[in-house]
Amino acid sequence: MLFPTPALAAQFPDVGQHWAETYINSLSGAGYIKGYPDGTFKPDNPMTRAEFATLLINCMGLTPAVLNAGSFKDTGTHWARKYIDETVRQGILFPSEYTAGLVPDGPIKRSEASAMLVRALGEKPDNGQLPPFTDLSQVEQSDYKAFIKRAFDLRLLQGYPGGEFKPFTDMTRAQVAKVLTDFLTLYTGTAPQPGLSVSGDISSIAIGEEQYQLSQYPATFKFAYSSVPVTSITVSDGQVTVNGNYTFFTDSSLGNPQLVINNNLYSISKYTVNGKVLVAFPESHTIDSLEVSGYKYNADFVKLYINSSNSDYYLSDMEVVDEYTIRIDGDLYDLMKDRLTVTLGDVFYDIVRIDLNAANPLRLSETDRVIIEGMDLSDISAIFVDGRTISLKNIDEIQFLIGMKMYDLNKIVIDGTGSFTIGRDTYDFDEVAMYIDGQVHTIDDIELYRDKFIFYCSEGSDEELVQINGKYYVYDDVQVIYDSRVYDLDQVLVISRNLVRIGGKRYEIDSSFYVRLDKIYYKIDRIDFDEKQGMVVMKLSETKAPASVANQPDRIIFYVDDSKYQDGVDRYTEIRAGSTWVDFDQITIVDPATFSYDGKDYDLIDAQIRLDGDRFIVVDTSWTGSRQVFSIYME
Secondary structure (H helix, E strand, O other): OOOOOOOOOOOOOOOOOOOOHHHHHHHHHOOOOOOOOOOOOOOOOEOEHHHHHHHHHHHOOOOOOOOOOOOOOOOOOOOOHHHHHHHHHOOOOOHHHOOOOOOOOOEOEHHHHHHHHHHHOOOOOOOOOOOOOOOHHHHHHOOOHHHHHHHHHOOOOOOOOOOOOOOOOEOEHHHHHHHHHHHHHHHHOOOOOOOOOOEEOOOEEEEOOEEEEOOOOOEEEEEOOEEEEOOEEEEEOOEEEEOOOEEEEOOOOOOOOEEEEOOEEEEEEEEEEEOOEEEEEEEEEEEOEEEEOOEEEEHHHOEEEEOOEOOOOEHHHOEEEEOOEEEEOOEEEEOOOOOEEEEEOOEEEEEEEEOOOOOOOEEEEEEOOOEEEOOOHHHEEEEEEOOEEOOHHHOOOEEEEEOOEEEEHHHOEEEOOOOEEEOOEEEOHHHEEEEEOOEEEEEEEEEEEOOEEEEEEEEOOOOOEEEEOOEEEEHHHEEEEEOOEEEEHHHEEEEEOOEEEEOOEEEEOOOOEEEEEOOEEEEEEEEEEEOOOOEEEEEEEEEOOOOOOOOOOOEEEEEEOOEEEEEOOOOOEEEEEOOEEEEHHHOEEEEOOEEEEOOEEEEOOOOEEEEOOEEEEEEEEEEEOOOOEEEEEEO
16 A cells, blocks of 8 residues: 655565665655555555555645545545545546546556656647557557657656557556656656665765765675675774675775665775765776666676677676766777667667766667667568669578578678677678578678668679588689599589599599698598588598698799799689699699699699789799798799
């Protein structure tokens, strides 16, 4: 039940650690509310219409009067009749809206509370565009939808973390305590402060230019891993004792506990005592917790995004410098220019400014998503390929090739800058290939617009891929070695598991087959063709180079007219084998005058070599450095 009481209210035994503890104690300490006869408050019980009307009249400071005729046909003998009648006198409740009776002991709905609070403030309903609630269709059905919009704009009743308003949901006693605390701030200009009982030598704490009375502002000290709400502070010979068990010293730079007041967390360089005031010298200021829509969030678990970019930062990593300036990992950000976003549940909020001394210091504005995880096609509004849009309804599958691995659409994370996150690794969009129903595309840009992505792409090359040990490579990077011969992968046809055709002949894969990839040699444990992916799949084990190629040089140097021209082989280094230009790393050096390709031997002397498009003729070769360096002389 709800009644005014002039005495300082006791702490309710069932609200400790509840998210609404501060609001409940504030209203209780100010004499607006008390609990049940057994001393409990039951914060999660629904609040009745009679209780809400009683509490609202008390908060307005009105003396209720009974109407002669009575207001509702079912409240004539009710204990709260005079409070209910007063709401009618004040134009807060209208009997015409309850033709079947008020049902005073029935729970009050969020939509009803919105109307009563707006009317109590003398505000008018707003028939403008409703906020973008995720249950907008439900809000539209409410007779109080214009009041809901005004209550939302006044920040009295806002949405749930999932974006819903839930107009027909019952309000709990805890939720009402929070809402009416905010109501009092608008109605009187001051929210009630909790009447706290703090004993000892210290009655207030000063931080910077602000001083907080401990009887009105709950304070918590953080000693290592212990959070200690203050109930007593004593001082003796420079030693401060909190709650009789926790101690620290004044005028010391060591062992100073952190201090939490008004959801703000201060790291303290030094404490001093001035009379009954404990003076704290802050060296940094962060956010300890955040309250939104009646829910309290620990800053250690609230994700923080900088300029729409994914990161490993949390709200607790954000150091407050002033109202519009914050510091994160040593870098300064201006809230007037930079976008700092937090996510609470599924809802994203931009940090607009910081009210340094407010009980809830962050001023937030609900915004669109800046990151999307577990995507599906509904998270994409358009895909443009070479300037033309493609039909999303005709797409069966989208995959992304990232870091040599293929990921389905629902396995990736993309942020508002277009960057991809896989595990703890981040990739720019130009490092990612997009596969739409198996067709590769180059990503030119990504835009996040109104909660959905737009992809701007170009047709990619048709380079064939092979999957090796779960990673993806282009065919040109892979060679198969058999019987001292080196074959490009496209010369190897996979018939079935561990059965291949090379040069018109069938071979079962055995220990005489090797794969060369990035200058590393592997044994083939399994090779197969995956019909679903439409590609060759291999399982390989690293091994030593086969004897047939073990004598290959580790380093090749090209000389032109006796001057070093190129050190090493790259993708633009080619040699002519018969009538075909082939990549240099696909051949085998048999001896200083001979090379082998595709099972045939060719003369290295007088061979044509192409370096980055320029042609040369080999005139001589030599081995040096215990056969590890092979020099090719050209003109």
